[in-house]
Amino acid sequence: MNRTLFITLLITFNIAIDQISKVIVRSTMIKGGKGQINVIQDYFQLIWVENKGAFLGMGSDMNPTLRLIFLLILPTIVLAYVMYYIIKTKELDRLSLIAFCCIVGGGIANVFDRIVFGQVTDFFYINLGGVFRTGIFNVADMSVTTGMILLLLTGIFSKKKDTVEDNIA
Structure with a gap:
């Protein structure tokens, strides 16, 4: 598959899944936790906020101008740069490319x-009985987090691979 098409489809897929899930939540749930749905008892819940x-x-308590700058303008600039980077950098391995596409799709x-x-x-x-508890999040947040974890793993494993190759040479 064409590399640019792959990038476009993966970013679009991330955006679409997130937006579809949000449309479903907005049209079927009650806002503010009054209509929370226990998917797996109290461990995994749907709560619309x-x-x-x-x-x-x-x-969220920033003045509107700062919120505009830090939550809209700066992220848009960063996302545009990351998109430019992944399109222009042909040396990226497939896992790093997927990771960056998840980050960009979730961010957009x-x-x-x-x-x-x-x-x-x-x-x-998610609340695993006090052992692990999250804030309330969405599919886009999962995409960004997955992308960051994948980038971290590719960074760790590529360094180990480089070290092994350096020791062999």
Whole structure:
């Protein structure tokens, strides 16, 4: 498959899955946790909230100008640069390329929400009995997080591979 087509399809897929999930949540749930759905008892729940901030609501209390700069303009510039980087850098391995596409797709999906709705729709919540608990998040957040984890893993394993190759040479 053409590399640019692969990038475009993967980014579009990430955006589409996120936006479809948010449309379903907005049309079928009650906002604010009043209509929470226990998917797996209290461990995994759907709770619809609107987030004016970034990750875990950070920045939601900023004045509107700062929120515009830090949650809309800067992320848009960074996402545009990452898209340029992945299209122009032909040496990226497939896993890094997938990781960057997940980050860009998730980022664009949340920026889209901020532009269209002024806030981001979140709805997933995990609570593993106090051992592990998340804030409320969405599919775009999962895409970005997955991309970051993949980049971290490719960085770790490529360094180990480089070290092994250096020791052999």
